[in-house]
Amino acid sequence: MQSRPLRFVRPRSAAALAGEEDGAAGFVYPPHWAEPWPSGVELAHAVAADDWHGAAVVDLGCGLGLPSVAAAGAGARVLATDRSPDAVTFAAVNAECTGVVIETAVCRWAEPRPLLERAPWRLVLAADVLYGQECVDELLELLPRLVDDNGEVLLADPQRPLAAEFLAAAQTAWRSVDTAPTRRPEIRLHRLAGPR
Numbered sequence: 001m002q003s004r005p006l007r008f009v010r011p012r013s014a015a016a017l018a019g020e021e022d023g024a025a026g027f028v029y030p031p032h033w034a035e036p037w038p039s040g041v042e043l044a045h046a047v048a049a050d051d052w053h054g055a056a057v058v059d060l061g062c063g064l065g066l067p068s069v070a071a072a073g074a075g076a077r078v079l080a081t082d083r084s085p086d087a088v089t090f091a092a093v094n095a096e097c098t099g100v101v102i103e104t105a106v107c108r109w110a111e112p113r114p115l116l117e118r119a120p121w122r123l124v125l126a127a128d129v130l131y132g133q134e135c136v137d138e139l140l141e142l143l144p145r146l147v148d149d150n151g152e153v154l155l156a157d158p159q160r161p162l163a164a165e166f167l168a169a170a171q172t173a174w175r176s177v178d179t180a181p182t183r184r185p186e187i188r189l190h191r192l193a194g195p196r
């Protein structure tokens, strides 16, 4: 499928945001949402290769929103979510920059009601989200509740130390767990399908 080029804006320097109020984002500085992480770039590239016309897609921990924008460019109806209000603002602006429409919502994985209310999703996107034990635990609990047998999760990860633990647990929670390479050797694309 012919994909449109992504155009996006980002803070000039994540470190320069150290004085900003972003309590909802957990006071992580520099804030993780403020850079285009390579996993997000690879996930955007993978999503853009398919036709997602009409599919309901949610992006978890969207940051600047590149996978969300790519999915919208491939025809999906996208909800981009992050715990940081600043992140979803940038994601919305980035959709505009590329000329697509997305919805956004501030949502934490531990309080997922806005995500569950609209489940099942056809596709759940997540890029570089396995960087802490709390993240892994919350996502293992949440992801199987977001899709049914017609849905799937695409999670891009740069082989963070906790990824192996996540995948081992996912093997018992999902009927299918596949891993594919991306253009960057360090980044893997994990596909989970069939929640048990």
Ligand SMILES: C[S@@+](CC[C@H](N)C(=O)[O-])C[C@H]1O[C@@H](n2cnc3c(N)ncnc32)[C@H](O)[C@@H]1O
Pocket (backbone or CB within 6 Å): 025, 032, 033, 034, 035, 036, 037, 038, 039, 040, 041, 060, 061, 062, 063, 064, 065, 081, 082, 083, 084, 087, 107, 108, 109, 110, 126, 127, 128, 129, 135, 138
């Ligand atoms: C490493 S960044 C990746 C951002 C984006 N997916 C990308 O690849 O560029 C992780 C993102 O997850 C978000 N995040 C972390 N913990 C979260 C939680 N518990 N609930 C919702 N979002 C969370 C952060 O705010 C941040 O935007």
